[in-house]
Amino acid sequence: MSKQLEDFSKWYIETIQKADLMDYTPVRGCIAFKPDGYEIWEHIQEEMDRRFKETGHRNAYFPMLIPESFFQKEKDHIEGFSPELPWVTEAAGEPLEERLALRPTSETMIGHLYSNWIKSYRDLPVLINQWANVFRWEKKTLPFIRTSEFLWQEGHTAHVDEEDARQETMQMLEIYKEVVEQVLAIPVYDGQKTPSERFAGAVDTYSIEAMMKNGKAVQAGTSHYLGTKFAEAFNIKYLTKANKHDYVHTTSWGTSTRLIGSVIMVHGDEQGLVLPPRIAPTQVVLIPVGPWKKNPQIIEQLDEIFGALKAKGIRVCLDDSDQSPGFKFNEWELKGVPLRVELGPRDLDNNQAQLKARDEADKQAIELANIVTAIEQELTTMQTRLLEKARQFREANAYTHIESLAQLQQHIKAAKENSTIPGWVLAGWCGENACEEQVKEETKYTSRNIPFNPPITKPTCIGCGYKAKHTVWFAQAY
């Protein structure tokens, strides 16, 4: 087993700290996002936000504090969230008449407001997104993956009918899949959550699920069809074309800064981060090597490359500090910078530079005349390659041959003995909560989702052995 996998949590924490992505703070479970960590989020935001706007959504901002009475209005919602809420009870030296929760999500506040904003079918659909901080006071936290305060976007839409709302729910899931696969280079399975894993208050929850390098799953995004549940709780009615009063159908959908954690756990290796070019704060680092200080042409040449890359909008850094090349290589590898260009006296004599991709073992010698084009190409190639590597890793660690709970237990045991990853397991499921519960209790595997496109269909339930209704991904999850 690789050193990375021997103690994956330790590797993860050390890596994100060394790479300067975050720091702990004295507030339980709250981290500081340092510039290199936050910039990854900014690139994710740009990509998401553009797609939201292209599909007709607009941003808005709602109050962070939510009156306690709002939570009471949707029974499932309060049950799901109340164990995790922090409360403001006093302000400006006086106790509040009603406690105010720090939002864990905004369905209730937005439901209240939509009931005022929506009057007629002419007002629909309402397509609004919010970028915001949210709070869930969880017992076990892990930087980026699960923190007491995190950053996210939450879409909240209202529609004339179920069909329109369900179409929106699926559209947003597809956008999430596209960004996570194409921009973060993380392959995902899209599918439907089982009832026990649904969002508190949803009729149906859909998710995209990603496999980390230790075989655990991360729910990378969710999209919910909420039916008329929040419309009924908050009385969001509209006048139909037929002049009747009907409840709207609502959706909500979210992705969060846990995507940063996922990128690290999917692509990182023993040398540190490996960042996909599209979200890397620095995409290319230029490093002079050999006795470069005696040869001013080397820095001149690198300056020229630097300028040419900048002009093309590539995020480039020229490291002309006094450290040794070896030290610099380590530093920039740790930070996961996709491409490194080395230039020394011998390279210059040969009219070439060395190009090294973070995820590949070998350097390529590139003619100086072609270096900018080669870098541009390699950034694109690497982006695709990282997705492909992650896909291969996932296929190698997603098992489809398991038919029963006994076989799953055996599989997990064998993995432990052989120091391999037990990974994900595709299994049949009869649809009964009890069977899912049994799997969880005995193996810590939970249902991730019912994939839209499973590699194969499983005929028997992993719990009871009776006929399966669904084919489900099971995995240990963050």
Added chain:
Amino acid sequence: MSKQLEDFSKWYIETIQKADLMDYTPVRGCIAFKPDGYEIWEHIQEEMDRRFKETGHRNAYFPMLIPESFFQKEKDHIEGFSPELPWVTEAAGEPLEERLALRPTSETMIGHLYSNWIKSYRDLPVLINQWANVFRWEKKTLPFIRTSEFLWQEGHTAHVDEEDARQETMQMLEIYKEVVEQVLAIPVYDGQKTPSERFAGAVDTYSIEAMMKNGKAVQAGTSHYLGTKFAEAFNIKYLTKANKHDYVHTTSWGTSTRLIGSVIMVHGDEQGLVLPPRIAPTQVVLIPVGPWKKNPQIIEQLDEIFGALKAKGIRVCLDDSDQSPGFKFNEWELKGVPLRVELGPRDLDNNQAQLKARDEADKQAIELANIVTAIEQELTTMQTRLLEKARQFREANAYTHIESLAQLQQHIKAAKENSTIPGWVLAGWCGENACEEQVKEETKYTSRNIPFNPPITKPTCIGCGYKAKHTVWFAQAY
């Protein structure tokens, strides 16, 4: 006196609600930013953020919750902010050991972290900005201008010495001035705050001050030189080149969503909003007029203009709804859309369209072949014109002839009797707090700032009549 000025607050509230910028919420002093309101903020953010990055700053994100003990560390800071803090006292069903404040600003949390992040002169300067929500539980609130929760950016930088930190303080004030004048078309006076108006914990505070249409002042941005006060409170020391341990010098600077309110109060008129083109969510609206439904060429022509404007990145809307042209004109004027293009059968016969700028009385007939170019030009011209109009308004309502408190009182009384605006008053000040206090008590005028470039220099103190040390803008302020 215009209807707008008769009851300016009423006009303001009605205007922002009719224009769909915001809504009240059940949480005291917290508003919802609706899409048209939030998009103004997004455009301000883009313009600010780009300039921050061009000057070497990077974004980060810090916890919103701040332990009570952090506030105790800087005496002036806690005195200034503690009356306004909301507190989290319980979370996940249990009381907290230490109360956590919702941040009113982040000097303390960031000070704590910088003391870990900064070790050596090599780490300096630290140039970090944060986009975040903040809380100040104020007694009197006004949408956008003063709300319990608001959105802002706060820059926090650390430097080797006073010179470097002061240079940063001034640089950021200049960036604020540039954005507010060039993008929001609001002329400002930049200058230094008097000690009584300083940020709690600052050595020196600088501000840009803007005049609203009712003559009141809004502090549109502030930049603080904090000296070593927070460095001492949080022990932020670094190893100098000379191998000594020294305190860093820090700065902080901020602008907030009150800029949205300022835009409305500076440019709005009785018909509603007037938005500068650079921040308007919709920059141009195309409206078919006359019997346009019988003449499909009209919509075809407008579609073509729509496409051409879109392609140029202009935010354009084609209003082909069933309402009457008059109704539409009103609606879009209310929303402050900078330019309106009308096209009817007669226009089409003459190969022209009518172009109307929101702030001008007359339409211009423009040849259809030139319409796109004319729109582009008019957007630029209007941007400059709005700044110029606001500047003229300010010059007309900024008084420099007042020498004494008695004269100021007489001036205010006369304004009331003549139904004019008392506006701003440039006055001499001896530097004593008592004189400032006296002006405030007797006239509600407070010192806005000591402008870097006053129109004239005033020789005698408005309070005591002795020799003035400074020339100060006094005004009623939001």
